[in-house]
Amino acid sequence: MAAAIIWLVDTIIGLMILCIIISAIASWLVAFDVINTRNRAVYSILSFLDSVTRPLMEPFRRIIPPLGGIDITPIIVLLGLQFVRMVFHNTAAPALYQLLG
Numbered sequence: 001m002a003a004a005i006i007w008l009v010d011t012i013i014g015l016m017i018l019c020i021i022i023s024a025i026a027s028w029l030v031a032f033d034v035i036n037t038r039n040r041a042v043y044s045i046l047s048f049l050d051s052v053t054r055p056l057m058e059p060f061r062r063i064i065p066p067l068g069g070i071d072i073t074p075i076i077v078l079l080g081l082q083f084v085r086m087v088f089h090n091t092a093a094p095a096l097y098q099l100l101g
Helices: 002-031 040-063 073-100
Strands: none
Touching: 002 040, 002 073, 040 073
């Protein structure tokens, strides 16, 4: 049971990291007119990515201003998620194994 919980938490953090990276790349592609947001499929994908990543990114966007027109919020959130993942594996995972294992 503990292994399943650890896998689930790690997978959710990994998927959030992947969504943030894809969202950042997609925003660059939209900014340089490589992809067109008038396409329904593209709009749906971008809307989904925005709705998934916005709850994590918005608090940081309020605090951190864009630097020279570049939003560094995804980098900060990615570092934070990696930190949470590391702390989880080093502290919470062993505790779960002792508690449930």
